[in-house]
Each structure stands twice: as structure tokens, then as C-alpha cells.
Amino acid sequence: MSNYLRIRQILQTKPLGEQVEIRGWLRTRRDSKGEFSFLEINDGSCLANLQVIADRSLPNYPTEVLKLTTGCSIRVAGKIAASPGQGQAVELQAKTIEVYGWAPAESYPLQKKRHSFEFLRKIAHLRPRTNSMGAVARVRSALAFAVHQFFREQDFFLVHTPIITTSDCEGAGEMFTVTALDLENLPRQNGRVAFEKDFFGRAANLTVSGQLEAEIYALALGKVYTFGPTFRAENSNTSRHLAEFWMIEPEMSFCDLAEDMALAEKFLKYLVGYALDHCADELDLFGRFIEKDLPRRLANVLDHDFIRITYTEAVKFLQDAGRAFEFPVHWGTDLQSEHERYLSEEVFKRPVIVYNYPKTIKPFYMRVNDDQQTVAAMDILFPGIGEIIGGSQREERYEQLALRISEAGLNQADYDWYLDLRRFGSAPHAGFGMGFERFMQFVTGMANIREVIPFPRTPGSALF
């Protein structure tokens, strides 16, 4: 009977004296004077390796063990013992070692040295085998679970909003087209592409947000959230933009802007706390090798109430800053990254929520405040990263919404279903959106967003 255990479990429970089996990949081999070898094995279950002692008495010691190189896949059975060496409490004394797969050192790209992230991106099918990228993957998985757990604890329902959409949210231009037409032989009618012959009988796009569809469900189930992929066909080749990214969008009926902000703050603190509780080794690695300031940044989110200031107050702070911003600030302009960072990093040195933005710079669906000049919008700004969440109370009043749709130059008929939500059983409601990768950048300290998603899609690049 094999007692196959994962390394995380062995390191946690330290089953001294027990016969166990592990399966994983060799990270390094050190030979001690021809007497035995130390093998560092990683099985992906955690950052740490398990040290295996391979004695030369093993039948395949000269023929196989001494030929093991970084990346080989093996099975080791043996006994767990206290480790006399430094750096580990237990080690595995091998009784048998079986090789599943070799990794020829002359061709295997991942040798025991530090590789640049740029290089690793080119071998994205191998990069999760590195310490850093494996750690990112585990943190990403833990935080995705934390998202679901948070909302479930808060009595929300998950809604899968559509990926392929025929409603053009906000009239956003930068959408990908989805089509089953043969591009080499596009059907045409009256000189234009005949989308009526396409799969859905009309033109279709990849979604840029599930918010409007989530509102449908918020007005039926009360509190819902989405967590799915969203897309932008923007030619933004920066360290903060992806053409495909995952977004979390809660939407709550019977909720105003203050409650929306409170939930968002609670959510962010929950996620940071979850990462600290469940991914301590990984965060430690990031703090040592990726971003020295990471522990302080994370603590800073947990330890303080977020500052709340209106857009009008924010503009005053910026105008009183006594410095020349690249983009001059006056009431009515949108805040740029430099402004957001000044507020959160220099004025308050902690997360800041800016709310009540000018109506003219925000989308039609945000609720107009009584001053008729601002809308009940909010952005959460994090030191070191800028905007991490954007949200608003939605316009729940039919007449005002219809007016805003017209003012925005949109076609009211296209939003008939959205207006129906205000015709029938309308209720105050609010929500927000968070780009999951932006948050992953914050928690890992990764400078480039391409490192925090398994398969980044950017202008000119979509491997696999």
C-alpha cells in the first residue's frame, strides 16, 4: 500500500517515522562524496521543497539517481525522519526512487538560476515550474476562492453574465468582434457585411463588462456578483493592461453609495487578510525578491479605515499640492494616475475612496446626485498602484436614466431592456468592479500584469 502524500501535507504534519511516497519534480541534486545525494523535490503543492536522502545503496543509484537533473519527474518512497540539516524539519529517506520523466540539461530551458520575467514569458508553458510563477499561480487560486467565499458569506449569488454579447455597453468602441462568418468570403448585402447571416443573426462582440446584465439579476435575487473574463481591444501595450482579464462585479439591490463603499472596503480587506493567512510563504518570497515594500503595503490596507473624500475635495488637495502635474487639475477633469497616486501615497499614505464625480466624465448609468452636477460614483485608490476598484450607485429612476441615455447619444431602443428594470419594480442599487489582475499585482508586487495571469493576451501576443 502506497501512502502517497503531497509535500505540503508532509511539511505541515511532519509524520516522523512513517512510510510515505511523494511524486514531484527535482529542483536540485547535491552529491556527498559518492556516499549519498540530497534531492530537493517540489510537487507544486507549496513553495517549499522536500529534501530526499538518496543513499548509494539504492539499486538505481549509479544508473539513474546520479543522472537526475533539474526538472526530472520522479516518485520516491521511503521514511520520514527528522532532518539534521538546516532549513527543514523533516526529510525523506528514500527506499525506492522511480523516474517518470527526464529533463535533459542541455535542452531544458529552466536551469537552476534566475531567469528574467521577459524570458519566462516566451516559455509560458514551462514558467509555472519556477518558484516565482508557481507562487503567483497558488496565490491566484487562493484569492479566486476567497472572492467566492467572501460573497457567499455575504449572501450573494454568483451570476454567469454572457461572454459573447450583442449589447454595446456604453457604446465602447474598443471591442473584439466574434464571428462564425468565413472572413475570406464575407457575405455582403447592399455593400455591407451581412451580419444577419452570422451565427447569431447579428453582429456580436466580446463583453467589456457584465454589469448591466448583473443588474438584471440584482433586481431579482437582491445581491449578486460576477467573476468572469472581460475584454478590451485597446492597443495599450503597458504593464497594467491586458486584452483579456478577469473582472469581479458585485451588484446589490437596496444599496446606496455609502453601503457600496463599505462593502468594497470590506472586500479588499478580506482578500488581503486571506492572502496573508493562506499564502504566507508566497508573500514572503515576493517581499524578498519582487517588492521589498510589500509587507508594509499589505498591512497598510488592513490597519486603517480607508479615507473617504469627495471629488471636489480631491481637486482642492491637488490644486493646493504646490506642484506641477503633467495633467493640470481643475473641477471637471478626470483624475489621472499621477493625481490618484499623489492622494493615496503622499497626502494620506493609505487607501483613499474618492466619490461624487462630475456627471460629465462618467457613464450614463451612474445615479445623478441632487446637485445635478455630480454622480454617485466612487473609485478606490491604493498607494503604489492607483485605482483598484470603481463603482457607483446606479440610476434607478426611469425618467432620469432615459434622459442620460439620450444625452450620451445612445439609442434608447438598444437599452429598452435596461430601462425595463426601472419600469418594473425598480429599486436603489449599486455595485462596483475590480480587475482581478490589478489586485493580483498589488498582492504579489509584480510590476508587470503579464506575470499575474497564466496566459497574457496583449497587442501582438496570444501564445497558445
Place this chain on the structure above:
Amino acid sequence: MSNYLRIRQILQTKPLGEQVEIRGWLRTRRDSKGEFSFLEINDGSCLANLQVIADRSLPNYPTEVLKLTTGCSIRVAGKIAASPGQGQAVELQAKTIEVYGWAPAESYPLQKKRHSFEFLRKIAHLRPRTNSMGAVARVRSALAFAVHQFFREQDFFLVHTPIITTSDCEGAGEMFTVTALDLENLPRQNGRVAFEKDFFGRAANLTVSGQLEAEIYALALGKVYTFGPTFRAENSNTSRHLAEFWMIEPEMSFCDLAEDMALAEKFLKYLVGYALDHCADELDLFGRFIEKDLPRRLANVLDHDFIRITYTEAVKFLQDAGRAFEFPVHWGTDLQSEHERYLSEEVFKRPVIVYNYPKTIKPFYMRVNDDQQTVAAMDILFPGIGEIIGGSQREERYEQLALRISEAGLNQADYDWYLDLRRFGSAPHAGFGMGFERFMQFVTGMANIREVIPFPRTPGSALF
């Protein structure tokens, strides 16, 4: 201080004598001889309504309460009391009632009567407000959470595989094209569309499966799963096909077909058990109004070990059936729905796993068995629904995989990265895929798959 509670909480905790507030939508109003009215309120938190007693002494009783109709959105504050009436333990004696939004009976499409599912599909932005569709949404949310919880308990990591892909899995033809090119003015070169000028510098599609990419992560983290949208541009206008659906695909290193089957059985039982434990009211509704046989079907999954038979044995059962199938069976043909249902519904009357299928009818990545005729594939067949899961042990041997790629007529260069997984640190590994909507159909008893996804995408239809 308002003590706003959701109705599910009130019905669970029965806070007798307490002042509470609820917010929700009116389902029905009954007036009792001008003395008071019964209001049935639903807030989406659960299937059940809370009964509100609105006395005529309320200041807005004649002006508002008596005008409330199905679908109105209201806030009620009052005291929880034991209910003398039948059908509920507690009721809310209203002190104040505030109307958030009306729902004019002459135009609101959802009146108190049963609507056909076909009709509801046309008003998909309102259908989650019905009992049946609200119940489906809650079950869907619960089961999505159960998926994550199951795999987390089993030590898996979630991996977000790409939605936009440039690798053409299995050379599957029926994929949607994703493009940022202007279809009205396609750039051309040498008489063909110049995809090199497209967003990603090459042609791109919507994924049909995350399996191959999940294998990348399985060979780094050990055990991973995906849960994301997948797409088929197939012109299948049936009650079981969607152009956009959600798929769950676990992938495990150091795992063979027997372990793969064991995990899949455990997974299915976990999900059914979770639904029974967490969605009792909803399943009860489905059992009464959608599929009378539902309770027995669900119990049947939990109460028995799944049958395991080889494909070869399955063919014998079918040949010995003494009946004329529409599609005649002989060794080497793929099993059709009629065959799968015969096996699970008539021969065994419980879930059946058929494994070791002929090599010739299965994709290139499945592991060839020692007989050289079959591959280590498996399908799980459910009574009443047919195939619910398909999986296999993957070909981990480089030479065999390269051969299979060639035999399949695929271009080896396109699979270089996939072959790399076998060049470097290869290990036996296996996985399976489950269409989430197919499982939702099983658990809810819904005959048409369009009822179990919020926004169905089918040939000719993609509302919103």
C-alpha cells in the same frame, strides 16, 4: 436603527417579537374585507416569501398599499410575529411600508400565472424574477461554489486558461473567430486576409477547451482545474447544445485512468449531495413542477457505486440487447445517445462509466493502451441525460504522442509546446471535463439547456 434582514435569515432564525426591516418585491396581495391586506414578499434570498400583514391603519394604506401589484419593489418595517395562518411559521406585521418602484399591471409581463419557458426566454431580463428561474439561479450559484470547494478540499489549484486562443485544439473546425479587424475593410495580402495585421498578429479564436493549457499547470502544480466559458460555433439547435457554456476541467499529474474515474465519481456525488443539502426548497420545486422523477434520479447517483465497464463490454451489451437501434453498433463505432441511455437506464439503471474506447474514435492526446487498439478514455453516463463527463489518461510518452499527432494529420510544429511537456519532466497524468449546464440540467430536471444558463447563446439568438 434599521434591522434590515433578508427573508431567508428571518425564516431560518424566526426572530419572534423583533423589529426588522425587509426589502423585496411583491408577489401577491390579498385584501381581507377592507381591514388589512396580506402581502407576499420575495427578496430573492430564497424561494419562500415572507407574509406581511398590512393593516388599514397604515397612513398610506388607501393611497399606496391597496395599489400594490405583482412586481412592485417595497421596504417594510415592522415586528415579526408567529403566524396564525397556514404555510408559514412567522409573518411580519407592518409598521411602515415604503414603495421603491411600481410595476404597472397593464404592462408588466410577469403576472401571477404560469408562463411558458419559451415566453420567459423572450424576456430574459425579467425571467429571474419567477419562482422557477430564480430557483435555477440559486442552484447554479450554489453548485458553482461547490465546484470550487470540492477541488480546494482535494488540494487542487484553479487555473484561468485563456478564452482567446491561437492554438486550434484537435483541429476542431467549429470555432468562433475573434478579431479586431474592421470587417468592412479587411486588410489583404496575396489575396488572403492579412491576419498579421490583426490585434494579436495572427488569427485567433474562442477556446473550445482549456485542457491542453491546464496540462501545463498540472505538470507544475500537480493538481489543477479550470472553470470557465467555452464555445462551439456548431449549428446545433437542440435542447442540449449552447454556443457558449461553462466547463469544468480538472487535470492531475501522477494520476491514471482508474484514479481519474474515482475522482469523477466522487465529484459528481459531492455536487449532488451539496445540492440536496443546500438547495432543498429549490429541488423540491423542481420535483413538483419540472421533473417528477428528480428525487429518485438524484438519490440514484448518491446511493450506488457507479458501474464500470469497458467499451468492448458495452458493445456486447448493446449487441445482445435484442433491439434495433437507430445506429447499429459494432466494435469501433462511437456510442450514440440511444446506446448510452440504454446502458444506464435499462441495463444498469444507474450511472455507468464506459472506458477503454477504440483509439480511432478518440482524440490524439489520449493514452494508447498496451493492446494498441484502445485508449485510456472514459465517459460517465447518467440515466435520463446520457454523457455527463468525458475524460482520459493523457499520452505522457513523447514518441507515442508525436506519432499520434502525425496520424491525426496535425502539424507537429503547432504542438511543440505540448510535446515539450513530454520532453521535460513528463509524468502520467489524467483529467476530465464536465459541461456545467449539462449537470445543471440533471440537477434541476430542466428539459431545455436554455433554462439553466442566465443568457443562452444559440444559433440565431444572443440577447443582451
